Amino acid sequence: MSKNFLHKAQNTLLIAALLALFGTLTVSAQGPAPTDDEVNAIAKQLFCPVCESTPLDVCPTEACRQWRELIREMLADGKSEAEIKQYFVEHFGAQVLNEPPNKFASYAVPVAAFLIGAFLLFRGFQMWLKPVKADTALEGGSGLPESEAKPIPQDDYIARLEEEVKKQK
Amino acid sequence: MIAQFGFGVLVVSFLVALYSVFAAIYGEYKKSPSLVESARRAMLLTWPLLTLTAGVLIYLLVNNHYEVQFVYEVTSRSMPTYLKVTAWWGGQAGSLLFWSWLMSAFTSLVTLRKWDRDREFLPWVIVVSGVTMSFFIGMNLFFENPFAQLYQTFEGIGPHTFQPADSILFTPQDGQGLNPLLRHPGMVIHPPMLYLGFVSFVIPYAFALAALITGRTDDRWIRLTRRWALWAWLFLSFGLVLGGRWAYDVLGWGGYWGWDPVEIAAFMPWLTGTAFLHSVMIQEKRGMFKHWNMLLIILTYSLVIFGTFLTRSGVLSSVHAFAESAIGPLFFTFIGLTLITSVALLIYRWDSLRSETTMTSMLSREALFLLNNLLFMSILIVCFWGVIYPLISELFSGQKITVGPPFYERATGPLFAALMLLMGIAPLSAWGHSTVKTLGRAIWKPAVIAVIITVALFFTYTKNAIALTGFFLVALVILVTVYEYWRGANARQKSQGENIFTAFWNLTGRNRRRYGGYIIHISMMLMAIGILGIELFQVETQGRVAVGESLNLANYTVEYREIASWDDSPKGVNFTRAVVDIYENGVYLGELHPRKDFYFESQQSMTIPGQYATLRDDLYILLIDWEPASVEGATFKIYVNPLVNWLWLGSLLFLVGIVIAAWAEKDPERVTVRAGRRIQQTSAADD
Numbered sequence: 001m002s003k004n005f006l007h008k009a010q011n012t013l014l015i016a017a018l019l020a021l022f023g024t025l026t027v028s029a030q031g032p033a034p035t036d037d038e039v040n041a042i043a044k045q046l047f048c049p050v051c052e053s054t055p056l057d058v059c060p061t062e063a064c065r066q067w068r069e070l071i072r073e074m075l076a077d078g079k080s081e082a083e084i085k086q087y088f089v090e091h092f093g094a095q096v097l098n099e100p101p102n103k104f105a106s107y108a109v110p111v112a113a114f115l116i117g118a119f120l121l122f123r124g125f126q127m128w129l130k131p132v133k134a135d136t137a138l139e140g141g142s143g144l145p146e147s148e149a150k151p152i153p154q155d156d157y158i159a160r161l162e163e164e165v166k167k168q169k
Numbered sequence: 170m171i172a173q174f175g176f177g178v179l180v181v182s183f184l185v186a187l188y189s190v191f192a193a194i195y196g197e198y199k200k201s202p203s204l205v206e207s208a209r210r211a212m213l214l215t216w217p218l219l220t221l222t223a224g225v226l227i228y229l230l231v232n233n234h235y236e237v238q239f240v241y242e243v244t245s246r247s248m249p250t251y252l253k254v255t256a257w258w259g260g261q262a263g264s265l266l267f268w269s270w271l272m273s274a275f276t277s278l279v280t281l282r283k284w285d286r287d288r289e290f291l292p293w294v295i296v297v298s299g300v301t302m303s304f305f306i307g308m309n310l311f312f313e314n315p316f317a318q319l320y321q322t323f324e325g326i327g328p329h330t331f332q333p334a335d336s337i338l339f340t341p342q343d344g345q346g347l348n349p350l351l352r353h354p355g356m357v358i359h360p361p362m363l364y365l366g367f368v369s370f371v372i373p374y375a376f377a378l379a380a381l382i383t384g385r386t387d388d389r390w391i392r393l394t395r396r397w398a399l400w401a402w403l404f405l406s407f408g409l410v411l412g413g414r415w416a417y418d419v420l421g422w423g424g425y426w427g428w429d430p431v432e433i434a435a436f437m438p439w440l441t442g443t444a445f446l447h448s449v450m451i452q453e454k455r456g457m458f459k460h461w462n463m464l465l466i467i468l469t470y471s472l473v474i475f476g477t478f479l480t481r482s483g484v485l486s487s488v489h490a491f492a493e494s495a496i497g498p499l500f501f502t503f504i505g506l507t508l509i510t511s512v513a514l515l516i517y518r519w520d521s522l523r524s525e526t527t528m529t530s531m532l533s534r535e536a537l538f539l540l541n542n543l544l545f546m547s548i549l550i551v552c553f554w555g556v557i558y559p560l561i562s563e564l565f566s567g568q569k570i571t572v573g574p575p576f577y578e579r580a581t582g583p584l585f586a587a588l589m590l591l592m593g594i595a596p597l598s599a600w601g602h603s604t605v606k607t608l609g610r611a612i613w614k615p616a617v618i619a620v621i622i623t624v625a626l627f628f629t630y631t632k633n634a635i636a637l638t639g640f641f642l643v644a645l646v647i648l649v650t651v652y653e654y655w656r657g658a659n660a661r662q663k664s665q666g667e668n669i670f671t672a673f674w675n676l677t678g679r680n681r682r683r684y685g686g687y688i689i690h691i692s693m694m695l696m697a698i699g700i701l702g703i704e705l706f707q708v709e710t711q712g713r714v715a716v717g718e719s720l721n722l723a724n725y726t727v728e729y730r731e732i733a734s735w736d737d738s739p740k741g742v743n744f745t746r747a748v749v750d751i752y753e754n755g756v757y758l759g760e761l762h763p764r765k766d767f768y769f770e771s772q773q774s775m776t777i778p779g780q781y782a783t784l785r786d787d788l789y790i791l792l793i794d795w796e797p798a799s800v801e802g803a804t805f806k807i808y809v810n811p812l813v814n815w816l817w818l819g820s821l822l823f824l825v826g827i828v829i830a831a832w833a834e835k836d837p838e839r840v841t842v843r844a845g846r847r848i849q850q851t852s853a854a855d856d
Contacts, residue, residue, distance in 0.1 A: 036711035036804070047571050053429040055573075058422035060774060095559075098573030106558060106572065110580050113550040117543050125536065128528035 034075035042081050043068050049092035056096075172237050175225030176316040176330060182218040182269075183306040185211050190299035193292035205292045209280050212295050215273040215302065223270050226263065226315055230256055236340040238328040239263055239315040245346030245770050247741040252347060255357045259347045261481060262315035264360065268477065269305040271361075271368045276302065279372055287393065293379035294372075301371055301474075304503055312495040346741070346770040355415030359408055363435050366405025367473045370442060372397045374470035377463055381514040386459065386521045391449050398466075399682075399831035402446060405439050406827060410820040421776030421791050423709065423808035425816065428577040433552045434476035440552070441469040444545035451535045454600050456525030458535075460515065461542070463522065467511040474504050479556065532603040537595040544588045551580040578704070582635075589642040589697065592690050593649050615648035631706070639701040643694045650687045657684075677829060685830025692826050695819030702786070702812025709809075711793065715802035723809040725788050726752040730760070732795055732803055743767040747792045747803055751781055763792040763805065784818075786811040 043057035048064050056064055067088075074084045088096045100106045189211035196204025226239075230253045235241040243256040243263065258264040276298040284291045309315060317328035320336040332338070350356065373394035380390040412432065413425035426432060445465040451458050478500035515522075528536055555572040562570045597603075597611040623641040631637065654673070661672040677684040710722045719728040727749050734745040746764040750757065761779030768774070781788040787810040795803035 036713070036806075037709075040709070040711055047573065053427065053431075053571075055422070055427075058420075060421070060776065093569055095569040095571045098571060099575050100558065100562070100570040100572060106554075106576055107580065109554045109558075110547065110551045113554075114543075114547045114584075117546060121539060121543050124539075125528065125531055129531065 034072050038075060039068050039072045042071050042075075042084055045081075045098055046085065046088055046096050047098055049088070049096050055098065171225060172229060172234065172316040172318055175222055175229070176314065178218055178222045178225065179266075179306065179310060179314075179316070182215055182222060182273075183303060183310055185218060186215050186273075186299050186303040186306060189215070190296050190303060193295040193299070197292040205295075208292065208295050208299075212273075212280050212299060213277050216270075216277040219266075219270045219273045219306075223257070223266060226266065227254055227257060229316075230254065233344070235342070235344050236318050236338050237315075238317045238319055241319065241341055241344045243344070243347050245344040245741065247739055247770070248346060248352075252352055252357070256347050258360045258364070259351050262309060262313040262317075264364075265305055265308050265313055265481070266315055267361070268364055268368065269302055269309065271364055272298065272302045272305065272371065275368050275372055279375075287389065289383045289385060290376060290379040290390070290393075293382045294375045297375035297378045298371060300507075301375075308496055308499070312499070343770070346768065349742075349766065349768040349771060349773050349775045350419055353415055353419045355411050355418060359411040359415055361408075362404050362411055363408030366401050366403075366408055366435075367438065367477065369397055369401030369404060370438060370466075370469050370473050373401070373445075374466050377466045378511060378514065381463065381511075381518050384518065384521060386518055388453060388456075391452060391462065395449065396831055398442065398446060398449070399827065402439070402442050403824070403827040403831055405435065405442060407824060409435055409439060410823070414817065414820075417813075419775060419777070421778060423707065423778075423789050423791075423806075423810065424703065425813075428555070428574045430556045431480050433556055434479040437549055437552050438469050438472040438476060440545050440549045441465055441472055444542045445469060447538050447541055451538050455535050457528070458524065458539070459522040460519065463515050464512075465542075467508070467515065470511075471504055471508045474500065474507070478504060530602045530604070532598055532605065532608055534595060534598045534600050534603070537591055537598055541588065541591050541595065544584050544591070548581050548584050551577065551584070555580075585697075586638065586642060589639075589646055589694075592693070593642065593645040596649055596653050596687065596690070612649065615645055615652050618648055619644035633705055636701055636705045639697065639705075643697050643701075646694045647691055650690050654684070654687060681832055682830050685826050685828075685832075688826030688829060689823055690826075692819045692822035695815050695822060697819075699813050699816025699819060702815065703810045706811040707808060709807065711804065711806040713794075713802055713804045718802065720805060720807055722807045723786075724754050725807070725809060726755070727761075727788075727790060727805065727807055728752070729803060729805070732792075741769045743769070745792065745795065747779075747795070747805070749779065749790060749805070751788060751790075761788075761790055763790045765792050782814050784812075784814055787813045 040057040044055055046056040048054040048056050048059040048061070049067075050063060051059055051061060054064075056067060071084055074087065079087075085097065089101075094101050189208045192204050192208035192211060196202070196206075196208055229237050229240050230244050231250055233240070233244070233246055239260055239262045243259040244253045248256070256263070258267040276295075279294060279298070280291075314328075314330050317330050318332075319326055319339040319341070320329050320333055321339040322333050322336040326339050329336075373390075376390040376394045380386050409432075412435070416422075416427065417425040445462065448458060448462050448465055452462050478497070481496060481500070530536060555577055558572055559570050562568050593615075594608065594612065597608055599607070619641050622644045623637055626640050627637055654676070657676045658669055658672040661667055661676055662669055665672070665675075667675060708723055710720060712720045714720055714729045716729055716731060719726050721727075728751075730748045730750055732745065732747045734743065736743050744764060744766055746762050748760055748762060750760050752758060758781060761781060763779035764777045766775045766777065776791050776793075779790040787808075789808040789810055791806040791808075793804040793806050
């Protein structure tokens with residue numbers, strides 16, 4: 001019984017010593033407490049889970065202040081930026097990230113729209129330029145054919161007015 | 170009683186607006202000028218009626234009629250009178266009424282003009298404006314009544330338009346007061362400016378639809394509404410700039426633009442409006458892209474309504490909030506119906522809108538303007554997608570997401586850079602035809618100087634590639650524009666014998682739209698300097714310091730001297746103001762007073778930064794937290810925002826440019842008429 005007790009005590013002491021050593025190592029790994037700037041660098045990439053369109057680093061609510069303190073504690077615990085962001089996503093949903101998780105979907109639509117627009121414009125240029133090339137080739141010039149220059153736009157009223165003025169001359 | 174009177178006048182306004190719509194349609198159908206004239210007069214009557222309605226609401230706001238729900242929600246006894254008046258647009262119901270009132274003012278102005286030459290447009294302009302106005306008045310009447318009063322019933326206290334049975338009027342002692350963030354002068358002016366911009370764009374749209382309906386699809390509708398579009402653009406731009414300045418001064422995050430959906434809602438019509446202003450010039454000069462111009466103004470109108478819908482329907486907070494809101498689905502239906510009708514009309518008139526000429530060169534000014542339109546539309550798609558993607562995601566996958574600044578900055582950055590490049594090239598290209606050779610000859614001198622400036626910046630200011638590209642483009646655009654200006658003035662100097670200043674003045678006066686546009690280009694580049702500075706070089710730090718301790722950032726040192734806190738009971742505010750001394754490289758610059766105002770009624774606080782502004786940068790200090798009765802000290806957040814004041818400087822020049830561009834030029838038609846009269850008089854004298 002006493003032998004068993006001693007054995008148990010030895011094991012307990014060993015575990016305690018290991019824990020103490022691990023604890024010391026952890027504390028030394030933590031270094032100084034995270035600064036406000038380190039906290040804000042991560043908070044800036046997150047949005048307040050309750051307010052609309054407010055980044056977490058500048059949100060003035062008490063809840064957000066506490067979430068910033070949570071980031072500080074997690075940093076002090078040695079958590080990485082990715083782990084902290086993942087924690088917030090797990091607890092509050094993907095809306096806390098300042099970018100959609102599926103980046104492809106978010107960029108694909110505008111890029112595709114731009115490419116389609118550029119293609120249509122290119123095709124348009126090809127279509128518009130063709131007949132003129134023939135004209136200019138015939139004329140041997142490169143300028144705007146006189147016949148295509150739009151006259152100073154005037155409507156019927158002005159045309160009538162000018163006609164009358166001419167008659168009165 | 171007064172509230173009910175206001176509601177009654179609102180009902181009459183609604184009926185009169187509806188009458189004008191039906192009278193105009195029926196008058197046109199029956200070819201009855203007297204009915205159309207009656208519609209016009211009815212439209213004119215809406216403005217005094219809505220002014221009276223607004224007057225009643227202002228009376229209630231100023232005289233603390235807290236039995237009226239809207240008054241209770243947006244004012245309080247401690248608010249000064251001017252804020253009580255401006256609280257009119259501080260809440261949903263009031264702002265919708267404000268929209269209708271502005272709309273009626275603009276429509277009245279339009280209907281007051283002489284219509285002799287454009288008689289066929291009149292009924293349809295009345296119809297389009299009248300339908301839009303009726304929709305907004307209807308919103309007020311049926312869903313967001315600003316005159317609803319609080320009644321106590323057995324079920325509790327609630328707003329009602331008419332007194333329910335067995336109820337008594339409930340009058341709270343005081344109101345909730347306006348959101349403190351909306352009490353800033355910038356926010357007092359910002360919404361009216363945006364609304365003015367929104368509403369002014371309805372007029373060109375009304376003329377465009379009138380042109381489509383009547384089949385008079387020549388340039389007339391563009392010429393009639395050119396100035397409207399420019400003024401609309403001025404108001405919208407001014408509204409956006411004021412919003413940016415308000416955010417910078419009040420929101421306490423060291424920035425001016427957060428790519429918030431509400432900001433984007435106002436930015437989208439600005440984008441299509443800007444594309445339209447460029448594109449109409451192609452139609453005027455070359456008779457091309459008539460379909461495109463129609464589409465742009467239809468889009469601008471739809472985006473104006475969409476912007477109002479985004480901010481008023483609750484759709485931004487959640488699609489479920491939208492579904493539950495009374496006005497959300499109605500707005501959505503209205504946008505859908507107007508868009509479908511407009512596009513259907515455009516398709517119906519497709520053949521009569523064919524271009525009169527064809528494109529002759531890919532480097533001609535019209536081709537470059539078309540590229541400019543492609544870029545504006547691409548930015549629009551980025552913005553539109555960024556706003557609706559979270560809604561689509563929530564609707565289809567149930568996952569709420571946020572599309573924040575990184576997406577917009579990455580997606581729009583290259584597009585804005587391309588736009589800047591176009592701004593540098595397009596003024597040098599000619600209508601009809603330009604070649605690489607002609608453009609190269611015109612651009613090489615400004616380009617070489619821009620390269621020299623960029624190299625100098627590389628050695629003295631930054632090695633950041635994005636910044637250097639941006640600064641090169643800024644330098645190129647400014648130099649090209651100034652060069653163009655100088656060439657014009659120089660030519661005048663030689664031909665007219667004017668001194669250089671007179672030549673500049675006369676040059677601008679002779680072609681206000683062109684040279685106003687050049688000033689706008691230069692102002693945009695000044696704004697670009699500010700944007701590049703703050704986006705690429707902003708630095709920040711936050712720290713807690715005791716009295717006498719300091720924080721360092723860039724070349725600045727901020728030393729905490731003292732803090733004081735006091736209540737201003739009449740205003741219902743607690744002020745906490747810190748005093749900090751600021752030094753640059755050890756040289757004392759002065760003291761700043763970052764403060765935090767806490768409003769008792771709304772339990773909201775406002776962070777007012779202490780700012781030290783120079784053209785080089787802006788030292789921006791926020792008081793974040795403090796310990797009033799201990800030596801623990803206070804927490805400050807400090808930003809150094811390089812070059813940001815160029816943004817505000819550019820904004821001022823921008824307004825000057827638009828005013829010049831929009832200022833009434835001598836109407837060529839009137840000149841023709843006057844010339845005609847002169848000829849007549851001379852002929853008579855000769856006879």
